[in-house]
Amino acid sequence: MPRLSNATLAQLPAAIGRPNYDRAALTTGIVHLGIGAFHRAHQAVYTDGLLADDPRWGILGVSLRSPDTRDALAPQNGLYSVSVTDGDGARRQVIGALTGLMVAPENPADLVARLADPAVRIVSTTVTEKGYSHDPATGALREDDADIRHDLLNLERPHTTIGAIVSGLERRRAAGGAPFTVLACDNLPDNGHTLRGLVIRFAELRDPDLGKWIADEVRFPSTMVDRIVPATTDADRASVAAALGLDDAWPVMTEPFTQWVIEDDFGLGRPAWDRFGTQFVHDVAPYELMKLRLLNGSHSTLAYLGYLMGRETVADAMSEPGLCRLIEEMMRLEVSPTLAAMQNFDLAGYRASLLARFRNPALRHRTWQIAMDGSQKLPQRLLGTIRERLAQGAPIDRLALGVAAWMRYVTGRDEKGQPIDVRDPLAARLRALAGEAGPAAPRLARALLSVSEIFGADLPNDPRFVTPVEVALDRLFAHGARAAIDHALATAATR
Numbered sequence: 001m002p003r004l005s006n007a008t009l010a011q012l013p014a015a016i017g018r019p020n021y022d023r024a025a026l027t028t029g030i031v032h033l034g035i036g037a038f039h040r041a042h043q044a045v046y047t048d049g050l051l052a053d054d055p056r057w058g059i060l061g062v063s064l065r066s067p068d069t070r071d072a073l074a075p076q077n078g079l080y081s082v083s084v085t086d087g088d089g090a091r092r093q094v095i096g097a098l099t100g101l102m103v104a105p106e107n108p109a110d111l112v113a114r115l116a117d118p119a120v121r122i123v124s125t126t127v128t129e130k131g132y133s134h135d136p137a138t139g140a141l142r143e144d145d146a147d148i149r150h151d152l153l154n155l156e157r158p159h160t161t162i163g164a165i166v167s168g169l170e171r172r173r174a175a176g177g178a179p180f181t182v183l184a185c186d187n188l189p190d191n192g193h194t195l196r197g198l199v200i201r202f203a204e205l206r207d208p209d210l211g212k213w214i215a216d217e218v219r220f221p222s223t224m225v226d227r228i229v230p231a232t233t234d235a236d237r238a239s240v241a242a243a244l245g246l247d248d249a250w251p252v253m254t255e256p257f258t259q260w261v262i263e264d265d266f267g268l269g270r271p272a273w274d275r276f277g278t279q280f281v282h283d284v285a286p287y288e289l290m291k292l293r294l295l296n297g298s299h300s301t302l303a304y305l306g307y308l309m310g311r312e313t314v315a316d317a318m319s320e321p322g323l324c325r326l327i328e329e330m331m332r333l334e335v336s337p338t339l340a341a342m343q344n345f346d347l348a349g350y351r352a353s354l355l356a357r358f359r360n361p362a363l364r365h366r367t368w369q370i371a372m373d374g375s376q377k378l379p380q381r382l383l384g385t386i387r388e389r390l391a392q393g394a395p396i397d398r399l400a401l402g403v404a405a406w407m408r409y410v411t412g413r414d415e416k417g418q419p420i421d422v423r424d425p426l427a428a429r430l431r432a433l434a435g436e437a438g439p440a441a442p443r444l445a446r447a448l449l450s451v452s453e454i455f456g457a458d459l460p461n462d463p464r465f466v467t468p469v470e471v472a473l474d475r476l477f478a479h480g481a482r483a484a485i486d487h488a489l490a491t492a493a494t495r
């Protein structure tokens with residue numbers, strides 16, 4: 001079968017959407033760091049819609065690690081398809097917004113040169129939580145990280161996201177030009193402000209004047225991004241090829257829902273993303289908190305408990321009546337009361353739409369995929385909510401079961417004794433701690449709670465947190481996830 005590319009675009013069946021603009025006229029106004037499936041189903045789709053009116057916002061997609069995306073898409077002239085599906089067939093569209101693809105480690109100096117180009121007005125990121133080189137519990141830059149140390153000394157060839165951004169800004173400043181706006185699009189609380197703090201800290205370590213210039217001149221709007229985009233499978237590739245009549249080496253599959261909330265604070269202008277449903281607001285923080293705690297907190301809980309129950313996908317996990325009820329109760333009774341700033345928003349409607357999205361049978365979103373990088377995710381998905389509940393003197397039984405399920409999961413053995421492929425930057429340390437502690441719940445809980453990058457200094461010393469986690473973990477070992485859920489449903493407080 002022929003491959004999707006500029007040359008074959010005209011062969012697409014009429015029902016497949018495609019660029020309504022002249023791709024040859026595009027210029028690069030955005031450099032995106034972290035060109036994974038999420039960006040390609042989210043920001044790139046919003047941007048694609050407006051390129052007919054404003055061709056200056058083409059996107060250079062950068063991978064900070066693997067060449068896979070570039071290798072898949074470069075032979076397709078950067079074209080790829082997005083399939084939107086919720087079970088009743090799929091709506092498909094070919095996106096042409098990528099003006100190029102780059103693999104940073106192959107030529108880091110080239111990346112810096114592209115960032116220095118005055119035509120680039122926005123540098124956006126989806127580099128995942130661990131891409132921020134920070135301590136997830138405190139938000140501080142990990143100054144002893146080997147790659148950060150490398151970048152401080154060799155800024156013209158950066159390894160890290162923070163190093164690349166500062167390197168590009170340093171060059172812009174040296175040339176007397178205006179800085180680009182940095183647009184963080186990762187699932188972190190106050191992502192723009194968090195990234196700003198890390199960039200300024202790094203810049204100060206390198207050159208205090210540069211740090212001051214960045215603090216004064218560079219904008220870092222925060223955003224809330226939302227669209228569920230599971231990893232693409234070979235079965236997806238086959239169904240996409242059948243529908244397109246062309247091979248697409250890396251299509252992306254997603255759901256109908258999409259949301260983007262952004263602070264309108266751009267130094268050199270921005271695309272008219274609002275024409276395509278993006279909300280521009282003064283303060284994103286309450287939206288981001290709502291999304292992280294309700295959606296991502298539920299996702300992680302579903303992932304750990306669902307995986308332990310042998311459920312492969314989120315939709316499979318949602319077909320467990322007990323787990324589904326636990327998630328509904330956790331969101332309504334334990335999480336929603338912490339979202340004080342959103343009390344005028346239709347939180348009940350938002351929760352109902354999340355449950356429906358999690359049930360989408362067409363998305364094969366693996367529990368194992370969401371379970372990845374728990375050490376980086378837990379703080380903002382579950383632990384922040386727990387801290388606030390404790391401060392209010394409120395119970396946390398369901399949230400504690402989610403934390404205990406993570407502990408059970410990172411031991412690396414499932415309920416049948418089979419190995420679990422735990423992917424996490426701290427995986428080796430977590431496994432070693434679990435190995436030393438053994439499966440006795442209180443010892444294991446204590447050992448894992450000592451990882452201060454995750455739990456901070458406060459939670460491990462608060463019996464109102466430690467006790468319910470230990471009890472839930474004990475039940476997970478003794479009776480398994482299904483029984484632990486049933487017990488929580490029967491006994492958890494209903495306030």
Ligand code: CS2
Nearest residue numbers: 225226227228229296299370
């Ligand atoms: C998921 C998110 O993989 C994960 O950890 O919770 O990627 C989730 O699908 C997105 O945040 C949805 O917007």
